[in-house]
Amino acid sequence: MHEPLRYHSTRSSSTETVPLSHAIAAGLAPDGGLYVPDHLPRLDPAAFDPHGTLADTATTLLTPFFAGDALAEDLPAICAEAFTFDAPLRPLPAHPHTLMLELFHGPTSAFKDFGARFLAACLRRLPRADTRPLTILVATSGDTGAAVAAAFHRQPNIRVVILYPDGRVSPRQAHQLGCFGDNITALRVAGRFDDCQRMVKAALNDAALQAEIPLSSANSISLGRLLPQMSYYAHAALRWWREHGTPLNFIIPTGNLGNAMACLWAREMGLPIGEVRLACNANATLPDYFAGADYRPREAVATLANAMDVGAPSNFERLRWTFPDESKLRHLLQAHSVDDATIRRTIATHACDHGEVLCPHTATAMHELDRLREAGDTSAWAVVATAHPAKFEGVVEPLVGHPVAVPPPLAALLERTAHATPLPATAQALVSWLR
Numbered sequence: 001m002h003e004p005l006r007y008h009s010t011r012s013s014s015t016e017t018v019p020l021s022h023a024i025a026a027g028l029a030p031d032g033g034l035y036v037p038d039h040l041p042r043l044d045p046a047a048f049d050p051h052g053t054l055a056d057t058a059t060t061l062l063t064p065f066f067a068g069d070a071l072a073e074d075l076p077a078i079c080a081e082a083f084t085f086d087a088p089l090r091p092l093p094a095h096p097h098t099l100m101l102e103l104f105h106g107p108t109s110a111f112k113d114f115g116a117r118f119l120a121a122c123l124r125r126l127p128r129a130d131t132r133p134l135t136i137l138v139a140t141s142g143d144t145g146a147a148v149a150a151a152f153h154r155q156p157n158i159r160v161v162i163l164y165p166d167g168r169v170s171p172r173q174a175h176q177l178g179c180f181g182d183n184i185t186a187l188r189v190a191g192r193f194d195d196c197q198r199m200v201k202a203a204l205n206d207a208a209l210q211a212e213i214p215l216s217s218a219n220s221i222s223l224g225r226l227l228p229q230m231s232y233y234a235h236a237a238l239r240w241w242r243e244h245g246t247p248l249n250f251i252i253p254t255g256n257l258g259n260a261m262a263c264l265w266a267r268e269m270g271l272p273i274g275e276v277r278l279a280c281n282a283n284a285t286l287p288d289y290f291a292g293a294d295y296r297p298r299e300a301v302a303t304l305a306n307a308m309d310v311g312a313p314s315n316f317e318r319l320r321w322t323f324p325d326e327s328k329l330r331h332l333l334q335a336h337s338v339d340d341a342t343i344r345r346t347i348a349t350h351a352c353d354h355g356e357v358l359c360p361h362t363a364t365a366m367h368e369l370d371r372l373r374e375a376g377d378t379s380a381w382a383v384v385a386t387a388h389p390a391k392f393e394g395v396v397e398p399l400v401g402h403p404v405a406v407p408p409p410l411a412a413l414l415e416r417t418a419h420a421t422p423l424p425a426t427a428q429a430l431v432s433w434l435r
């Protein structure tokens with residue numbers, strides 16, 4: 001049996017604690033911090049069923065986090081509902097000891113599906129005192145909105161309102177956001193992602209509005225999205241470790257640091273994960289910090305890897321909580337910045353030399369691997385593929401010189417008609433629209 005874990009904010013003392021369900025339902029802690037557990041539990045790799053599915057691995061991994069919580073009994077069912085597609089660890093034939101961890105086999109073809117589906121499966125089971133419909137607000141730079149929409153589509157008593165920066169997401173991303181209908185509405189905002197995020201925050205902090213319309217959010221800082229993301233790292237690393245007896249290293253395309261944070265937590269829990277490297281686009285907040293500069297959040301710049309256009313990575317607070325000793329933290333991780341020209345070149349080269357078609361986000365990680373191999377590194381690396389290249393065909397197809405086959409879930413969404421409502425980039429415009 002596991003001791004019940006309690007959760008507290010990264011900003012407050014661990015005396016004010018809440019159970020996991022509460023942290024999942026709330027998203028952000030009341031003081032603006034991020035929820036973290038009392039401590040990270042440890043698990044022996046031998047605790048996992050060697051023949052288990054990804055859902056089985058997730059259940060074993062997450063059991064200590066759910067111990068004593070209202071959702072504990074439902075955890076196996078939640079995992080079975082969320083992990084209905086695989087996260088294959090595919091060897092790349094052209095490179096010995098190189099693998100691709102493919103996280104894009106879900107309904108919206110990006111890794112955000114794992115977290116969004118798990119969060120939805122949790123929220124669906126949590127009782128609400130209020131019988132009025134719950135409105136979930138999501139600001140998205142492209143992939144989150146669609147994953148959340150797919151996860152909550154046609155769920156009773158829930159409405160999802162997506163805000164995205166008009167003209168700054170790929171055409172297929174825009175189509176995905178607008179194609180669900182029913183209880184999902186897409187608002188195309190005449191502004192940037194930061195504007196969308198500011199508008200959502202303002203609405204969530206508006207007590208009068210909240211009294212009229214119950215609001216919640218599904219942003220990437222929610223524990224309900226972070227925890228399940230540990231599962232595919234655990235599953236892949238365990239498989240490699242059973243076959244080779246060595247830990248597996250990962251290179252992770254990074255923006256808000258949610259995906260990489262999950263990998264680091266899995267490693268802290270005792271899973272056979274070796275080195276972790278962060279691949280960033282031209283938004284160099286993390287690479288600058290790990291190169292020795294002070295932490296300096298900044299405005300995001302637009303790049304080809306738009307889901308990583310983040311200047312103030314929201315999970316940085318969790319990273320600091322996890323590794324309070326700054327000098328140790330700086331030695332623990334490496335982060336590198338890749339510009340758009342390099343993203344283009346990496347996509348073109350890998351298609352031409354190896355027939356491997358990469359999305360712009362995955363290309364940042366592949367470039368980091370290329371650098372390591374050039375420097376003579378021969379260890380086992382998994383490049384994390386965060387989205388399917390067909391989502392970014394406008395960038396990818398001219399570089400690879402042929403059409404990219406559309407995976408069936410994406411094709412099904414593209415067949416639907418799409419609609420988005422235009423909205424000015426002001427908090428007042430969103431409040432009026434919601435009313």
Ligand SMILES: *Cc1c(COP(=O)(O)O)cnc(C)c1O
Pocket residue numbers: 110111112143144220253254255256257258259260307308361362386387
């Ligand atoms: C969200 C996203 C990322 C960045 O993930 P974080 O958890 O924000 O670091 C990378 N690639 C793709 C395709 C994404 O959608």
